[in-house]
Amino acid sequence: MILAAAIVFPIAVGLWLLAAGRTLTRAAAWGLSVAVASGALVLTVAAIATDSAVDRPWVDRLGLSLALGIDGISAPLLVLTAAVGVLVTVLARSHLPEGGAPSTYLGAVLLATGGALATFAARDAILFFVAFELVLIPVWLLIHRFGDSRDEAARRDAGLRFVLFTVTGSVLMLVGILTLVTAAGTSRLDELVTAGADLPLGTQTLVAALLTIGLAVKVPVFPLHTWLPAAHTTAPTGGSVILAAVLLKMGTYGLVRLPLASVPDGFARVAPLLAVLAVVGILWGGLVCLVEPEAKRLIAYSSVAHMGFVVLGLASGTVVGVQAALIGNIAHGVVSALLFVVVGGLKERWGAVRLDAPLPALREYAPRLGFVLILGLAAGLGLPGLAGFWGEVAAVYSAWVSDLGPGSLLKVCAALAALGAVLAAAYTLRVARLLWVGEAAVPADPPGASETVGAERAVLAVLVVATVAIGLVPHLVWSVTLADVTAVMGR
């Protein structure tokens, strides 16, 4: 029941804010949504602590029930999602994008948070799909209404592109789910783990291919990533954070839950191709980052590269690989949220953050912001002791030791992925040189005047602590996921 409350609470209030919140003052809407998001976080943690679960029949015809539950694989993602919900609503105090009523923005954020929580908590494959779709409209709203106010055409294009790509992916996934459910005779995820594995190889391969293509759009895997840079560039800071820290995670989580857990033999046949695409994504993302002039776009492409490591870990078919993917997932969520808050904040101050024009040195312009940027870049590059390190190293290792694929294909993939890590170092240093060291004269305002303000500072502090904590004590995540990953993989 606690779990259901954690999900229904933000969704209900979000819908109410969207429908009828227009009359609220800005402060009231903000206070309400922060309270609701915090409440959802508390309820989520309480639900994990008490191992809360719900199971109610909903649509008998499909055998679809409102089955919600938590295990080691979903618990870290639930906490991440609820925490990101709190951070984004808190951030709205100082960074409320133009484009509509405050209540609309905050309602969309709450709705997206609730939908993502439902996705991670769903214990029924069809319910997973329904929850997956629930996030679409609010995030479209965030991009379409509250995106970059200077360029309406780009906003419309980015929003539509996001929705159409995602719907293509999710409906393909639905066809995969329905094929699986029809063949296996159940839609419950825990039953599918055994029922799906017994299916003939042909069916398994078909299902795995449909599910993997569908989810690959969301992750995104090269070459289905083209919606992501446009969406990130135009979305408001809060929207970018939700996209990177929550939405992309739904894709990788789905890959673990559906093809990997339910049709392992079929997934094993798809995996080598997936690994190759992941590596192409790592290299492609890294190369684009070397030349991309727009800072938000650059971080979006670096996300493609990072998610490449996550997918490579999944495709290796080993326990270490899946563990790497799960911690890489969380780490990317935290680090990219941090980077988007920093760069989004700069974009709001400067109007645009273009690396092809001389920029004022951030170390002098706003030293604290500069420090956080360097920390985020370092974490993204995979520096030991920070969040990004474990996922990437373990993903490369898992691909190296994997016995999947024709010949030593995955070993080649591992080597190329390691090369991608070198590219990451190169583009990270490029950004640091152009943005942190800077070339242009610092504006005449007194030093520190453009420094972080209240809400932004608090949000960044939390993200910095999380980045360092996951880097130093990866067991925070690893110990939680291990038992269930072993159970899923150890058949």
Added chain:
Amino acid sequence: MRVAIDWLVLLPVLAPALGALLVLVVDAIAPRLRAAHLAVALASLGAGAATAVRGVAGGDTVRSLCLEAPEGACLYAVAPTSGMLQTVALAAAAVVVLMLLGDTLAGGSVRTAADEPLRGGPAVAAALVLAATAGATGVVGAQDLGTWLVTLELATLPVIALVALAARPRAVHGALTLLVTSVLSFALLVLGVALWVIATSSSTFAGAGVRDAWGSAESRLVLVAAVLVLLAGLGFKLSLVPFHAWTPVTYAGAAVPVTLALATVSKVAALGALVTVVRSLASVVQEPSPVAVVAALGLVALTSMLLGAVVALRQVDPVRLLAWSAVGQAGWVVLPLAAVSVSATDAAAGYLAAYVIATTVALVVVHLAHGPVAAGAPEGPRELSHTGGLLRTHPLLGGLLALALVSLAGLPPGLVGLVAKVVALDAVVAGGLWPLAVVAVVGAVLGVAVYLRWVAILLGAGRAVRPLQRMPGSRFGLLLAGAALVVTSVVPALVLL
């Protein structure tokens, strides 16, 4: 020959038919008493709906007009999903009647968007709607070819008259298009029925004759031909490609309440008729399903879905957009039927119900936003941009329209539309036709683009909507349809049985 008749079971058909007569009688006695017309019409629809709901709640097929043994067949049988369809048709008809009669309770005659009275007055309009509804609920239950054909036409002809009642040239053009189409459709249906009789040597859809026909290779061929011709005839009424051309002309030409009747009551009649045919076939067909039928249904469904969505993308008039969306959605309604199974017909009925509820909300909001202008004021063309900013200026109207549109697109929070799409695809996949489902993905994506375009306009700044007229009937109808949309979004199992 004795026939056992359970009158109560027949009430969903008899009540609106009786209501049509009563309205005319009341009109003859007290032509000025609008409230009485409305009360009689709503009461008859309500009585019918209550009986239909009772049948659905019972969970079993209800029968009437049963012949004595040895034939033992019942000429009227309503399965729970069919009862649900009857309920939807009756409720939609109630909204149509409310729009036609309720808006002018204060005085004056029924006015269309062009500010012209419907010729014949409100009582005639109401009687025609009720008659069409009786036809629709009748064909859903009809199990013999004669009743099936007659009730199907009873559901069509009054609507043609309704379209023609508006004195505008556009409406007359629309009515003429619809009339020509209906005559063609009727000819095909008669041919199909004749082929069916030849194949099965019986005049019912019941099992024995069909089973024998399926058993022998020669009559099987005739039976399949009958099904294909019937599909073509019903394709006109369902607006399936390539029989869809009348839809945008007639939808845009008719007064909005009449368009609503076309989009709801007529569609229920057409699908109810098709479901009876497919059920009859499904009850005897063993695996594999007849290739010709599967191919025809699949092809028609996919082309309707794709063409309807693509053309709808370019529309400026909201009613035309909804007309092309009707073509696209008809493709989704028919898609599950390609699996030729009883469970697939339930999926098609559920999808249609979800579609009817959402379309009703959308059309009533369009009516309210553009509806009868003050006498003498120029009407101007209907444009999507007129609903711009509706969410801000009229949150209830805008909110319900947005919910209806996302439901038609199959996206949350319009969960009834989403679950209906899942059910439709589920039936297709369960029939082993997953390539069909993969193509349908394209249709789903195009559909999302169509409806989100409108939602974006709703959200946008837009120009100020002209002050809404006092239209109590339409407002009450909107509340009714809106409540149905919200409730079924929370509990989709109410229509997706």
